[in-house]
Amino acid sequence: MLRNHRMGTRLLLLLMFAVFIAGVIQAQAVIPGVTGTSFNLAAREGYLSTGDGNSFYAWGFAIDNEWMQYPGPTIIVNQNDAVTITLTNDLPAWAGNVSILFPGLSVQASGGQAGQLTREAPPDGATTVTYTFTATRPGTFLYHGGTRPGLQMEMGLVGAIIVRPAGFNPAAPRAYDDPVSDYDSAYDHEYLFLLSAMDSRIHDLLEFKKDLTALDEVNYLSDYFPNYYFINGRTSPDVFSEPFVEWLPHQPYNSLPRMHPGERLLMRVLNGGLKRHPFHHHGNHARVIAKQGQLLASMPGVGADLSYEVFTIESVPGETVDAIFQWTGEKIGWDIYGDPNHPDYAHDCIDNDMDGYDDVTHEWCADHGKPFPVVLPEKQNLAFGAFYSGSPFLGTMGTLPPGEGGLNPNSGYAYMWHSHDEKELTNFGLFPGGILTMLIIEPPGVPIP
Amino acid sequence: MTRLIKRYRSMWVLLVMTMVFGGASLAVDVYLAAKPFMKYMPDGQVVPMWGFATANADFSIVGPASSPGPMITVPDTDGTLTIHLKNLLTADPVSITLAGQAPPTSVTVDAAPVPVAPVRHVGGDFDGRVRSFLPETPVGSVGVYNFENVRPGSYIYHSATHIAVQMQMGLYGAMKKDFAPFTAYSGVTYNDEVIMFYSEVDPALHLAVHYGYYGTPDYPNTLNYDPRYYLINGDPYNVILEPALATGTPGDQVLIRFFNAGLRDHIPVLEGEYMDLVAEDGNKLPYPRIQYSVLMTAGKTMDAIFVRPGGGPFPIYDRVALPMAAPQADLNQDGLVDATDLTIMINFINGHLTIFSEYAQYHADMNHDGEVNQSDLNILSILMAG
Numbered sequence: 091m092l093r094n095h096r097m098g099t100r101l102l103l104l105l106m107f108a109v110f111i112a113g114v115i116q117a118q119a120v121i122p123g124v125t126g127t128s129f130n131l132a133a134r135e136g137y138l139s140t141g142d143g144n145s146f147y148a149w150g151f152a153i154d155n156e157w158m159q160y161p162g163p164t165i166i167v168n169q170n171d172a173v174t175i176t177l178t179n180d181l182p183a184w185a186g187n188v189s190i191l192f193p194g195l196s197v198q199a200s201g202g203q204a205g206q207l208t209r210e211a212p213p214d215g216a217t218t219v220t221y222t223f224t225a226t227r228p229g230t231f232l233y234h235g236g237t238r239p240g241l242q243m244e245m246g247l248v249g250a251i252i253v254r255p256a257g258f259n260p261a262a263p264r265a266y267d268d269p270v271s272d273y274d275s276a277y278d279h280e281y282l283f284l285l286s287a288m289d290s291r292i293h294d295l296l297e298f299k300k301d302l303t304a305l306d307e308v309n310y311l312s313d314y315f316p317n318y319y320f321i322n323g324r325t326s327p328d329v330f331s332e333p334f335v336e337w338l339p340h341q342p343y344n345s346l347p348r349m350h351p352g353e354r355l356l357m358r359v360l361n362g363g364l365k366r367h368p369f370h371h372h373g374n375h376a377r378v379i380a381k382q383g384q385l386l387a388s389m390p391g392v393g394a395d396l397s398y399e400v401f402t403i404e405s406v407p408g409e410t411v412d413a414i415f416q417w418t419g420e421k422i423g424w425d426i427y428g429d430p431n432h433p434d435y436a437h438d439c440i441d442n443d444m445d446g447y448d449d450v451t452h453e454w455c456a457d458h459g460k461p462f463p464v465v466l467p468e469k470q471n472l473a474f475g476a477f478y479s480g481s482p483f484l485g486t487m488g489t490l491p492p493g494e495g496g497l498n499p500n501s502g503y504a505y506m507w508h509s510h511d512e513k514e515l516t517n518f519g520l521f522p523g524g525i526l527t528m529l530i531i532e533p534p535g536v537p538i539p
Numbered sequence: 540m541t542r543l544i545k546r547y548r549s550m551w552v553l554l555v556m557t558m559v560f561g562g563a564s565l566a567v568d569v570y571l572a573a574k575p576f577m578k579y580m581p582d583g584q585v586v587p588m589w590g591f592a593t594a595n596a597d598f599s600i601v602g603p604a605s606s607p608g609p610m611i612t613v614p615d616t617d618g619t620l621t622i623h624l625k626n627l628l629t630a631d632p633v634s635i636t637l638a639g640q641a642p643p644t645s646v647t648v649d650a651a652p653v654p655v656a657p658v659r660h661v662g663g664d665f666d667g668r669v670r671s672f673l674p675e676t677p678v679g680s681v682g683v684y685n686f687e688n689v690r691p692g693s694y695i696y697h698s699a700t701h702i703a704v705q706m707q708m709g710l711y712g713a714m715k716k717d718f719a720p721f722t723a724y725s726g727v728t729y730n731d732e733v734i735m736f737y738s739e740v741d742p743a744l745h746l747a748v749h750y751g752y753y754g755t756p757d758y759p760n761t762l763n764y765d766p767r768y769y770l771i772n773g774d775p776y777n778v779i780l781e782p783a784l785a786t787g788t789p790g791d792q793v794l795i796r797f798f799n800a801g802l803r804d805h806i807p808v809l810e811g812e813y814m815d816l817v818a819e820d821g822n823k824l825p826y827p828r829i830q831y832s833v834l835m836t837a838g839k840t841m842d843a844i845f846v847r848p849g850g851g852p853f854p855i856y857d858r859v860a861l862p863m864a865a866p867q868a869d870l871n872q873d874g875l876v877d878a879t880d881l882t883i884m885i886n887f888i889n890g891h892l893t894i895f896s897e898y899a900q901y902h903a904d905m906n907h908d909g910e911v912n913q914s915d916l917n918i919l920s921i922l923m924a925g
């Protein structure tokens with residue numbers, strides 16, 4: 091039995107115009123995190139769940155009395171804030187000292203014990219180390235374990251820091267302090283993509299041996315071979331679930347980027363692991379505007395004049411990359427809203443500001459009315475993905491066999507964003523998994539938080 | 540017999556204000572010898588290596604070999620670099636190339652001109668396949684490699700012969716040429732210079748080459764490359780002898796020349812500071828990249844300017860290093876590699892010993908192929924025979 095949901099389109103368009111006329115669209119996606127200027131972190135034990143049903147032992151940073159989480163709490167502060175982060179070490183004694191490094195931030199450390207790279211907290215659950223810094227520049231940063239850093243990051247001690255530029259306006263957000271006239275770092279939605287990998291053998295070994303020297307009796311480190319790959323601490327398909335779901339108590343953050351045509355999506359791509367990840371974003375190029383918390387500028391005050399476009403962000407361990415992704419239907423070759431002469435798809439392309447696009451739906455007017463260029467095969471000759479709406483037209487739900495589709499309730503366009511190292515699309519070898527999510531281009535008017 | 544001391548692979552160095560770095564400066568005619576040497580690691584292991592050594596013009600005096608070899612400094616006023624290379628290895632031919640520079644315009648071996656062309660295997664399984672990118676200097680001979688129009692920048696020199704073996708054995712070093720005095724590239728000036736030369740050592744490969752079983756079923760090739768020592772400027776990090784590098788005085792423009800002659804990525808992070816990356820592979824970047832870390836892939840060179848603030852020291856750590864102890868075939872963990880360990884391995888391989896600890900299982904895998912079998916026994920026997 092087949093169903094037809096085309097009438098939904100008209101309802102949607104009605105709703106869309108109503109909303110736009112009211113002028114109340116406020117569509118900045120929020121990266122969940124902790125705000126303020128003073129944060130109490132603790133290193134604690136916990137277990138991570140993966141999309142194949144596995145779970146294994148890990149360490150992570152926790153905020154206040156919460157459980158440990160992977161990645162650690164995303165710390166969101168404002169430029170020029172004097173930030174204080176205190177660390178206590180609630181790990182078992184065999185795990186040894188813990189500390190935090192903040193690449194790109196000039197940090198003063200006090201308390202605890204002297205370590206090789208910074209001050210360290212012994213595993214007594216009481217001693218505190220205090221890290222202070224002034225957030226002199228906006229940007230995307232990492233923080234991570236600094237005592238035997240490679241191992242501590244592998245075990246999960248890693249998180250993100252976002253510094254908002256001075257004068258940050260949530261209604262017209264920007265990532266950096268580039269000139270407003272240049273518009274380079276302005277965005278409508280922002281998403282975090284903290285990429286990482288783990289080799290569960292290391293975690294299992296430490297859980298059972300409870301002794302770091304056990305690693306000297308195996309080649310897991312010299313022959314490092316991760317089998318799980320994460321976006322924001324979750325493997326696919328867990329990335330699609332809501333943030334803070336109760337069945338992933340140590341992995342609160344998700345990854346499901348959404349935007350409307352014509353909008354600017356800020357990708358904050360961080361590598362919190364030990365391997366490079368080629369993060370390939372289908373749909374369009376993205377413009378890399380900043381790396382390692384520095385706007386790509388030939389001199390201060392000129393905007394991101396050294397920015398460049400890529401379709402794969404090379405995510406290097408320890409690096410952060412900020413990129414602006416845009417999507418319109420431009421040059422896709424057909425009218426993305428369907429045949430305007432057909433009563434089910436009737437729509438205009440009105441371009442009063444002469445930018446080539448409809449002022450509301452962001453349709454590329456040059457393609458207005460262009461027919462869909464191919465005849466779709468019969469349904470019995472197609473395979474369906476869970477994100478397929480059944481129609482090639484944005485906001486239109488087409489006929490689908492029973493049990494197909496369902497993960498794309500607004501009939502958006504879905505583009506896979508994933509690591510292009512194919513092994514990283516698996517959970518312990520099982521596809522699909524790992525670093526794999528979907529960008530959803532939502533029809534105009536669909537609310538995006 | 541080998542002493543056992545736990546050690547950790549090199550991870551970080553500290554940049555502190557001590558003294559201005561001064562590498563051995565060589566004239567435009569450079570005299571090098573390729574020869575074997577023994578590298579004493581901080582854990583007491585001794586690794587056979589090959590390295591370049593400085594020598595005088597008639598090679599009557601040859602200094603100690605090292606890996607990386609001596610820094611070759613080409614004066615900014617000179618465009619021609621002539622490398623006189625004497626082969627003091629025991630059996631293998633050798634050569635030298637400068638990655639990123641034009642190939643030599645002329646080569647002589649024992650004063651006889653030879654064509655500048657690759658050398659191929661003749662006969663056998665590898666008939667016709669290239670063995671050396673440049674003319675080879677046989678054992679005992681002196682080859683003269685004449686490089687013209689040498690470009691300013693930071694470069695890696697290395698053997699151009701059987702690179703998979705000879706580079707891993709240690710036949711590499713750094714070459715630098717300034718654009719003008721204290722000017723690395725046009726417009727890039729500096730007061731102080733720091734060299735950070737990364738490489739790795741997998742002792743299993745070195746033992747195989749040294750004892751002659753490389754290329755045999757016991758150790759066929761570098762497929763199971765599994766480095767256990769990560770070196771900075773030729774030495775693993777040592778807590779006792781922390782290698783502190785000079786960064787001059789506050790306000791100085793410190794030029795950091797990064798090199799990676801290893802086979803793995805290294806990602807040095809300058810903790811808490813930024814540096815301006817000014818050149819990559821000897822090519823000046825049109826605009827500096829302002830970064831706290833730098834991806835050093837295999838064979839890469841990068842130059843950075845670090846404006847030294849007050850305070851310090853300034854830690855640099857390798858973001859992708861996983862420090863660990865190096866294995867040795869001390870299967871009964873009595874601190875010695877001796878006949879008892881050989882007996883244990885024989886009994887295990889023959890099936891007489893069913894209980895074999897994880898520790899022993901790991902440390903008995905002499906060729907790093909993931910299993911303990913006759914090959915490992917052959918290797919241990921060779922090592923025991925010395």
